[in-house]
Amino acid sequence: MRTILAVLAATLLATAADARTTDAAGEGRAAGTLTCRTRTDLSLVIGTARVAACTFVTEDGLRQSYAALLPHREGEADERILTWQVVTADGRSRPGLLDGRFSGETTGALRSPSARLAPLDAAGETSLSLAAQAGRTEIGLR
Secondary structure, three states: OHHHHHHHHHHHHHHHHHHOOEOOOOOOEEEEEEEEEEEEEEEEOOEEEEEEEEEEEEOOOEEEEEEEEEEOOOOOOOOOEEEEEEEEOOOOOOOOOOOEEEEEOOOOOEEOOOOEEEEEEOOOOOEEEEEEEEEEEEEOOO
């Protein structure tokens, strides 16, 4: 059953990529949306960081869960919801696409070698580290 779902998901991603539009900056195509809910700060040996539970939802409705670390922000103790548009060169996504470190640009976007995160509701964020949670990809119905 998982194999059938994986083939179906790959087919949906391949056929829907042509229908995506370019992002507002004219760079690449929208692949989906990343939403993160921050939690209380995590104390580390070398300092503190904010942790977040994130969900990447592709343009086709596939969902993948990620764990995230964000830099500590003074005076921010409450939970916060952060949202980015995920942009790739061709608008396609794949499991684990967002694994790794994203760092800031002057435009407010965060970039990694595989994707760019354009802030929708994530003003002031300068970096983000994401790790996919194994086995947490789901197909959503539209």
